Structures are given as structure tokens and as C-alpha cells.
Amino acid sequence: MKIDLIAGARPNFMKIAPIIKEIEKQRKRGVGIEFRLIHTGQHYDRNMSGSFFEQLGLPMPHVNLEAGGGTQAELTSKIMIGYEKLLLESPADLCLVVGDVTSTMACSIAAKKLQIKVAHVEGGIRSGDMGMPEEINRIVTDSISDIFFTTSATANSNLLKQGVAEDKIYFVGNTMIDSLIQNRRRFMKPKVWDELKLRDKEYLVMTLHRPSNVDEETKLRELMMAIINETRGLPLIFPVHPRTKKVLSSLLIEAPTLHMIDPLSYLEFNYLVERAKAVITDSGGITEETTLMGVPCMTLRESTERPETVTIGTNELLGINPDAIAPAMSRLFSGEWKKGGIPEKWDGNTAKRIVEALLEYI
Incomplete structure (x- = not known):
């Protein structure tokens, strides 16, 4: 065969x-x-x-x-x-x-x-x-x-x-979970870890690439500023997808806590995710990885094709309204985020x- x-x-x-x-x-x-x-x-x-x-x-x-x-x-x-x-x-x-x-x-x-x-x-x-x-x-x-x-x-x-x-x-x-389990001990510390003197559970990771979030400049600016304003002084690490980078180039968004970096390799990115206080994303696959690793995850989408990450795991759907970010961050920083479990198989x-x-x- x-x-x-x-x-x-x-x-x-x-x-x-x-x-x-x-x-x-x-x-x-x-x-x-x-x-x-x-x-x-x-x-x-x-x-x-x-x-x-x-x-x-x-x-x-x-x-x-x-x-x-x-x-x-x-x-x-x-x-x-x-x-x-x-x-x-x-x-x-x-x-x-x-x-x-x-x-x-x-x-x-x-x-x-x-x-x-x-x-x-x-x-x-x-x-x-x-x-x-x-x-x-x-x-x-x-x-x-x-x-x-x-x-x-x-x-x-x-x-x-x-x-x-x-x-x-x-x-x-889930074969993505197979890969995560097989490679978890091999996660690699990225350069940004030492450069920013990051510490476990004292920074946030963000990824954005969905057209509904990044194609419109005004929408992207509103989302990013809403997130930046709620970081409570923690570093916000943002590996920028090529699609997002094109739009960001004209926005000139700057903040002391915001650190936009190039895309990371699989082992480096998951090193950051595993140790993050939370992940803010519009990716479906990342919600699966955060669920297995028990990391709080906020998804900036109106729906998900992976509902088990919400009903069982650590993920929550916030939608794409920037106003939803502050209440979610409040629950995160007050220690009220759900613990989550691991889906069957x-x-x-x-x-x-x-x-x-x-x-x-x-």
C-alpha cells in the first residue's frame, strides 16, 4: 500500500x-x-x-x-x-x-x-x-x-x-496532541526569553492572523490597544504572522509592554506558551495546545471548530468585540480562570x- x-x-x-x-x-x-x-x-x-x-x-x-x-x-x-x-x-x-x-x-x-x-x-x-x-x-x-x-x-x-x-x-x-506530547521535553528556549528576562507565568503570548481581525486597520488597532491596556504591566509577546505584518507596518503601534517578534519555530513557540500566564489568539490549533498544557486561552473569534477546547479545556471564546477583553483579563488576573481538562483520546x-x-x- x-x-x-x-x-x-x-x-x-x-x-x-x-x-x-x-x-x-x-x-x-x-x-x-x-x-x-x-x-x-x-x-x-x-x-x-x-x-x-x-x-x-x-x-x-x-x-x-x-x-x-x-x-x-x-x-x-x-x-x-x-x-x-x-x-x-x-x-x-x-x-x-x-x-x-x-x-x-x-x-x-x-x-x-x-x-x-x-x-x-x-x-x-x-x-x-x-x-x-x-x-x-x-x-x-x-x-x-x-x-x-x-x-x-x-x-x-x-x-x-x-x-x-x-x-x-x-x-x-488528535495527532497535533501526539506531536505535543512527543516533543514537550524538547521545547527550546527562544532568544526573547533571556533578552526580555521573562519569567514563568509573568508574561502573555498573542497571535493574530484571521482576516476578520487583521485585514481592517481600524479593527486591528482597536483589538491590540484593548489587549495592551489590560496587560497590567506584563510583557506581551507577539510573534507576528506574515499576513498580520503587512497591516501592522502602517499602524505604528507601540507600547512598553508590547514586543513584536518574528514567527518562532514549533519548539520555541510552545516553550513560551507552556510558561505563559495566558495566550490570546485567533488560531484553532493553539487552543488545542493550551488545553493540553493547562494554559488559559482567550480566542478572538465568534465561533470555533474545536468546541471541546471550550467545553472541556482552558479556552474561552471572547468574540471580536474589543470590549470583551477587559472582563476576561480581570478574571484571569483575579485567579478565576477555569482549570480545564483533557478531551477523550x-x-x-x-x-x-x-x-x-x-x-x-x-
């Missing part, structure tokens, strides 16, 4: 690494399973993708489609054309995609049109927000996939409502369950 593993953007690498490690374990036992790692090139900045191969122990990709940037349509078309050409030259038995980025949808479509089966890791998650490109990617990918690996009972329910047969759904857990064994299911399926 030959499986194509698709990775293109930062979250994909954390999700795919445990699967590769498990496939390699099976191969050492003599199981007839092969993989081809396809890097679509969706993220082409080294801090956004390149260092992940080294830090997560990933082999270098067998193929890099070098899709680069561009609009949603441009990127989708470049990935589809590149992957289709590869499959025509050298077919696979299965295309395994992870998450909900453009690469996920584009490779699923290219494979399915060539009658190659598609497996979707993180199938069934939904935010209900069609303004998010990721939501469209999820819906399209799930509509054509043959087998689904889910992170929660909610995702299972979403797929069943969509009409997916129950025997195609495997509730396996977030135990580090998700990749093992996925590979065992694949061996049964094909």
Missing part, C-alpha cells in the same frame, strides 16, 4: 509527523506500507515551515510542489495542477490529507478526480462560519473523502448529519490508531 501524505502549511507538519513515525514503525515490523511525503509549498517561509522538518524529526519531502503564495484561487490551482501531474506519473493507493488548509482541499480534489481514495485526518470539524476559507476547505474535503479520522464526538456527529456512513468514521483523537496514541485503521481499510 502506497500512501501520499500531504503537508503544506505550518499546522500540517505537527499533524503529519506522528503518522510518519507510526508508519515507519510498521515498516520495521515488515508491514507492506509505504508513504510519499508531499510538501505543496503553501508555506514557503523557513520559520513557517522549513524548520519543522528538522525539529519534528520529519524526513525531507519526497516531492515539493512549490506552489508558493497567491490568491486563494491561484494557490488552489497551482497545487491541483502540480499534484495531478505527480499522480499521473506515479499514482498512489490513498491520499491522506490533514486539517483544513488550501492544500488539504486541493489535493483531495485532484486525487478524487483520478479515482484515488482520500482519507481526511480531522474530518468533521466545523465552525459554522462560511467567512473562513478553512470552513469551505473542510466542507469540500469531507464531501468527497472516503474515510474520516475525527478528534471528537462533535465531529462524528457533524459527519453523520452530512450523511457519512458510520463505518467510514474513526474516532481516533488526547493521549498521544492517535497516529497508532490511524495507521491501524488504514491497514484494515485498504
Whole structure:
């Protein structure tokens, strides 16, 4: 059995690494399973993708489609054309995609049109927000996939409502959590730790990249000033996503507590997150990591495709109104933030369950 593993953007690498490690374990036992790692090139900045191969122990990709940037349509078309050409030259038995980025949808479509089966890791998650490109990617990918690996009972329910047969759904857990557990002891102290003399639980981490938060200058300024005004003098560490950096360049926001830095590697970023007093973000994946590490998390979005991080974990949805930040910060600093728990099957064994299911399926 030959499986194509698709990775293109930062979250994909954390999700795919445990699967590769498990496939390699099976191969050492003599199981007839092969993989081809396809890097679509969706993220082409080294801090956004390149260092992940080294830090997560990933082999270098067998193929890099070098899709680069561009609009949603441009990127989708470049990935589809590149992957289709590869499959025509050298077919696979299965295309395994992870998450909900453009690469996920584009490779699923290219494979399915060539009658190659598609497996979707993180199938069934939904935010209900069609303004998010990721939501469209999820819906399209799930509509054509043959087998689904889910992170929660909610995702299972979403797929069943969509009409997916129950025997195609495997509730396996979360491969991003596999990566976090496998690498937690290897977290690396970033330079900013010593440069700013940071101390455990005495600083905040922030990330922002959603169009609803960063594309409009006035909105971004209001959000950032609301956060800065509530830091109580603690440093606010802000690794700036390339998308956000373009807008910030014209805003000239400055404050003694605000420290805007370049994107960090996976091991460095999670070193900061694990020791932070809280994280303020609009990322879905970070809410999963804070849940496992027990770090308070404030999400600047109206909805989430990962409701278990709110109902079980340490995450709370604040929405995108800057007025919601002060009350949340007040609860944080008064010690009233919820403790949170760990969702079912977030135990580090998700990749093992996925590979065992694949061996049964094909």
C-alpha cells in the first residue's frame, strides 16, 4: 500500500509527523506500507515551515510542489495542477490529507478526480462560519473523502448529519496532541526569553492572523490597544504572522509592554506558551495546545471548530468585540480562570490508531 501524505502549511507538519513515525514503525515490523511525503509549498517561509522538518524529526519531502503564495484561487490551482501531474506519473493507493488548509482541499480534489481514495485526518470539524476559507476547505474535503479520522464526538456527529456512513468514521483523537506530547521535553528556549528576562507565568503570548481581525486597520488597532491596556504591566509577546505584518507596518503601534517578534519555530513557540500566564489568539490549533498544557486561552473569534477546547479545556471564546477583553483579563488576573481538562483520546496514541485503521481499510 502506497500512501501520499500531504503537508503544506505550518499546522500540517505537527499533524503529519506522528503518522510518519507510526508508519515507519510498521515498516520495521515488515508491514507492506509505504508513504510519499508531499510538501505543496503553501508555506514557503523557513520559520513557517522549513524548520519543522528538522525539529519534528520529519524526513525531507519526497516531492515539493512549490506552489508558493497567491490568491486563494491561484494557490488552489497551482497545487491541483502540480499534484495531478505527480499522480499521473506515479499514482498512489490513498491520499491522506490533514486539517483544513488550501492544500488539504486541493489535493483531495485532484486525487478524487483520478479515482484515488482520500482519507481526511480531522474530518468533521466545523465552525459554522462560511467567512473562513478553512470552513469551505473542510466542507469540500469531507464531501468527497472516503474515510474520516475525527478528534471528537462533535465531529462524528457533524459527519453523520452530512450523511457519512458510520463505518467510514474513526474516532481516533488528535495527532497535533501526539506531536505535543512527543516533543514537550524538547521545547527550546527562544532568544526573547533571556533578552526580555521573562519569567514563568509573568508574561502573555498573542497571535493574530484571521482576516476578520487583521485585514481592517481600524479593527486591528482597536483589538491590540484593548489587549495592551489590560496587560497590567506584563510583557506581551507577539510573534507576528506574515499576513498580520503587512497591516501592522502602517499602524505604528507601540507600547512598553508590547514586543513584536518574528514567527518562532514549533519548539520555541510552545516553550513560551507552556510558561505563559495566558495566550490570546485567533488560531484553532493553539487552543488545542493550551488545553493540553493547562494554559488559559482567550480566542478572538465568534465561533470555533474545536468546541471541546471550550467545553472541556482552558479556552474561552471572547468574540471580536474589543470590549470583551477587559472582563476576561480581570478574571484571569483575579485567579478565576477555569482549570480545564483533557478531551477523550488526547493521549498521544492517535497516529497508532490511524495507521491501524488504514491497514484494515485498504
